[in-house]
Amino acid sequence: MTSAPPTPPALQPLHANPWLTRTVRIADVIDEAPGVATYRLTLDGDTDPAAYSFIPGQFNMLYLPGVGESAISMSGDPTRSDGWTHTVRVAGNVTKTLAGLKRGDTLGLRGPFGAGWPVEELAGVNLIIVAGGLGMAPIRSLIYHVVHHRNRYGHVWLICGARTPEALLYRREYDLWRQHDIDVHETVDRATADWTGQIGVVTTLIDRLRLPHPKQTQLVACGPEVMMKYAAASGVRLGIAVERTWLSLERNMQCATGLCGHCQLGPEFICKDGPVLRYDHIRPYLFVEQL
């Protein structure tokens, strides 16, 4: 109390005021599936190529004035410098309003927020990537990262599941990913007449994998919570340690910075400590009903 406290280094603007909202413009829209579209969002007049940097697995808060905000993962290439890419499914008021916007329209954006995929810790080992439905969106950013640093990762399996073939996101890119030695497997809950692939849940595909070195393998998953729980359990059965399993969770998020309290699961603020969390840290809470 008798000496002056140290002066802390200045906080980044977003850390000093997490409510700083920037105007972004819809640069293009790609329809992905019924009710699902990918938006590229750009800042007006900002030419700093680093402006759009993020860690795969992080999210932005997209704001439609008068409607509200929604936490949406980045689904694009983290090295791109021409905007943020978000794949959005119409689920509530914000996403419904967004779906009604067109190229050139503006909205608000705060971010990036959250802890993304642990790209450094994942390097050097075999990797099972599990994506269910729209969970493919934050997974795609990770795949871009893996493709850009392909020699840093071992064998990479990508197991994607969706309700129907048309709900499998980014199928047009699968061949490109395969060219980068990513072992893509796909499955659907309900097949259509032209579907010749697997039918069933993603865990049946995980269970079938022949892992040469389970102890040198990590598993990451994003999708419906129940799918991720079973995927993690399948991984454990294959010999993948809980400390090498990572899930991207979803909860009600309003502030995105751990200050509003909504997204808690046990001691974790999903927005700030996650959304990507290590399985052994959340396992005691993930299976408790209504926690």
Added chain:
Amino acid sequence: MLTLVPSPLALRFGEGSGERFYYFDKQLHMTASSPTLFFAKPQLQALLNELRGRGYCVVGPTIEQEAIVYSELQSVEELPRGWTDEQAPGQYRLKRRDDDAWFGFVVGPHSWKKYLFPPKATLLSAEKTETGWAFIPRAADSTRYALLGVRACELAAIRIQDQVFLNGPYQDPIYRERREQLFIVAVNCTQAASTCFCTSMNTGPRCERGFDLALTEIDEGFLCEIGSDLGRDVVAACSAAPATPAQLQAAETARQQAVDQMTRHMDISDLPGLLLGNLDHPRWKEVGERCLSCTNCTMVCPTCFCSSVTEVRDLNMETVERERVWDSCFNPDFSNLGGSPVRNDTASRYRQWLTHKLDSWHDQFGTSGCVGCGRCITWCPVGIDLTEEVAAIRETPTP
């Protein structure tokens, strides 16, 4: 833990540097220690005038709607002089004292958090322009508050909210602006309510740090401890003199009375851990049947910090304000995910509140979220007592 984003917390304080309460101590520069002073009771008005003269909005206890609440004060005449509060689970009554004590009561339904973390605050506004939406940050808040009558448990609560709003990777700008300009006149408790348990939480009743000035009321006047250079400057307006040994002894006796009157106790030896280790305990269901999910406990709690953001729009949707309001984990839609709540019954919401307050708060902020003020016990309409709930879970832990 996963740390992909460099933590400004680590940058600011270094690992384990022990500088946890940066903001709390920042404004309390003191270049030399000062003896405890004494001033006569009417001099409190001089203190109030001095603070108002320095541009502070002085807020303190006063009576409204048959309760002692915190409100702006112009004069010491507005203090609840000669009144006390009787508290028990689900009960609060004002009663005339048989003396004329100025601070002869404990804590009421308000807490100081309403000044630092306002129940309603504009975060930013959006305006429609020719080129699209423009976002205007909120104007900086210039209100400077001086809090008069902050009890030890309340100093602890402010310290905890400092931890939440200022010492993490992200800061709350509204809290920061108000906190940086805050002046605190603490008052030591000289009595305890039946609902008080600050001695269990190690937060009181003695005001030890985190104030500019700290008063202890005795019959003939106030003893005044100085906690900052600014406090020393301000108290110069009060014609104070160094306290005599007899006055110091009388103050010690008065403060000891609060300790001796404390009847409620909470064992915290197995917290954190006890509650998160008993998430399936049948007691949650049992308390869930008594709890009305009314949110009172979270509204009166001096550390609860949950909030929601609402959209306030004009009729033609050209200007929209984003307004932050207090929220509560007892509101059903608090945990909404994809249109339905994660915590769908009252038991799960009570469990969230208590495990957060007493257990996971430690993981998140390095401290308990409870200061032992007893407000949640008093203001619970059905008298649920968290100290009883903890004891019940401890008594029959789930295997």
